[in-house]
Amino acid sequence: DAMVIQNPRYQVTQFGKPVTLSCSQTLNHNVMYWYQQKSSQAPKLLFHYYDKDFNNEADTPDNFQSRRPNTSFCFLDIRSPGLGDAAMYLCATSLRGHSYNEQFFGPGTRLTVL
Amino acid sequence: DAKTTQPPSMDCAEGRAANLPCNHSTISGNEYVYWYRQIHSQGPQYIIHGLKNNETNEMASLIITEDRKSSTLILPHATLRDTAVYYCIVRAYTDKLIFGTGTRLQVFP
Numbered sequence: 481d482a483m484v485i486q487n488p489r490y491q492v493t494q495f496g497k498p499v500t501l502s503c504s505q506t507l508n509h510n511v512m513y514w515y516q517q518k519s520s521q522a523p524k525l526l527f528h529y530y531d532k533d534f535n536n537e538a539d540t541p542d543n544f545q546s547r548r549p550n551t552s553f554c555f556l557d558i559r560s561p562g563l564g565d566a567a568m569y570l571c572a573t574s575l576r577g578h579s580y581n582e583q584f585f586g587p588g589t590r591l592t593v594l
Numbered sequence: 595d596a597k598t599t600q601p602p603s604m605d606c607a608e609g610r611a612a613n614l615p616c617n618h619s620t621i622s623g624n625e626y627v628y629w630y631r632q633i634h635s636q637g638p639q640y641i642i643h644g645l646k647n648n649e650t651n652e653m654a655s656l657i658i659t660e661d662r663k664s665s666t667l668i669l670p671h672a673t674l675r676d677t678a679v680y681y682c683i684v685r686a687y688t689d690k691l692i693f694g695t696g697t698r699l700q701v702f703p
Contacts, residue, residue, distance in 0.1 A: 524693070525692070588635075
C-alpha cells in the first residue's frame with residue numbers, strides 16, 4: 481500500500497548531539513511537511529518542501545534544518561537538540577494541485593533528549 | 595493562529611452518533627472546512643472536508659451552516675476505535691494546515 485514511512489519510530493539522543501529523522505513516501509506526492517508535536521499539544525508546522533522549494537515557517541528555530549534529496553525522501557536534522565526539542569515529529573505529504581489537497585501523515589518519530 | 599473554536603472534550607456511548615461542533619465565524623469565501631483526527635500515538639488522519647454543501651463519506655458526515663460560520667462532524671455509529679482528538683481546520687485548499695486544540699472524543703462501552 482502507498483504510504484508515508486518514518487524511521488526510526490523512537491529516537492533517543494543526548495543533549496547537544498545532532499540527530500537526523502527520516503521520512504519516505506511511496507505516494508509520489510510533490511509536497512512534504514515536517515511537524516513538531518509536543519506532549520498534549522497540537523501539531524505545529526516546522527517547514528515544507530514543494531518539490532525542491534523549501535518553505536520555512538517564520539518561528540521555526542535555526543536549530544532545525546531539512547533536506548529533500550529526491551521526491552521520495554525528506555530528512556529533519558536537529559543540529560543541537562535541547563531538552564525542549566523532545567517531541568513527536570510528524571512527516572506528511574500532499575499532492576498540490578489536487579482538488580482538495582489532503583495531507584497524509586506518517587506514524588511519527590518520538591524523540592527523547594537526555 | 596487557528597481560526598476555529600472547538601469544545602475541549604466530549605463523551606459518546608458506543609453505537610450512538612457523535613456530533614462534534616466547530617465554530618469558524620471568520621471563515622472566508624474561499625476557505626474550506628477540514629476535519630482530521632489523531633488516534634493516540636498515531637499521525638493525524640484526514641476525515642472529510644467541505645465548502646458550503648453538506649458532505650458524507652464512509653467515515654463521517656459534515657454539516658455546514660448556511661452562513662458557514664459553524665459546522666458539525668457526525669460519526670453516525672461511534673465505536674471504541676473512534677476515540678481520538680478531532681481537529682476542525684479552516685483553510686484555502688493550497689494553504690497550510692494550522693491545527694487548533696481540537697476536541698478529545700472519548701467513546702465508552
